[in-house]
């Protein structure tokens with residue numbers, strides 16, 4: 001059997017004295033959309049940033065392995081790693097004026113050989129296709145800073161697609177999109193997965209995540225509380241463990257059957 005697309009093994013992390021991840025492990029296969037669930041501060045963002053190599057696992061008290069098809073993802077150079085994994089946060093900002101198209105083209109740096117190389121016609125074509133797919137080609141000449149939060153999120157996902165990475169880490173990356181765009185991006189994510197990418201979603205909107213992800217992991221205080229197919233994972237019992245301060249009911253979606261959570 002071949003090694004999984006992503007293997008996260010025994011990841012622990014400390015910010016100073018505070019342990020925020022404690023021996024977290026899971027595996028992800030290509031074609032999967034996986035969601036991390038947990039209350040604020042449970043370590044979801046930190047875990048995604050570790051997988052992406054944004055946070056190094058070298059702080060005291062930190063340990064674990066991140067493997068891509070069996071190879072050590074964290075041992076790759078940043079450019080090599082960017083060809084494998086793309087991290088998309090909740091907001092895309094640039095320190096200098098760029099158009100939306102230029103922001104997406106920056107995702108091609110890992111293919112064009114570095115910051116100071118010219119982008120090729122192929123890079124431009126890939127960027128265009130990514131923007132068309134993410135419904136933001138019409139924004140290409142707008143300055144990034146002038147776009148709305150939801151528009152910038154479309155551009156950020158397009159940049160990750162242009163990057164060509166097989167593994168997409170979406171950290172509250174759709175939170176500012178309107179319902180039309182969330183629905184359309186949900187369809188795009190499912191299509192990307194069916195084409196062989198793997199996606200990890202972090203969203204406070206549990207109902208949105210449960211619609212698109214087939215599997216998930218529950219995190220609380222940096223510890224894994226459970227993992228598995230969404231329909232088995234999101235139960236009244238597990239939701240109560242995650243959010244004990246809220247009176248919640250859980251019911252299947254009338255059409256899709258995916259578990260949905262409501263205030264009672």
Ligand code: ADP
Pocket residue numbers: 015020038039040041042043044045046047
């Ligand atoms: P989540 O994404 O689940 O809300 P985070 O991974 O952002 O959780 O944060 C986990 C914990 O780490 C929180 O207690 C948070 O306050 C803490 N934390 C996050 N970033 C830093 C940082 N740069 N320095 C110190 N503590 C941090």
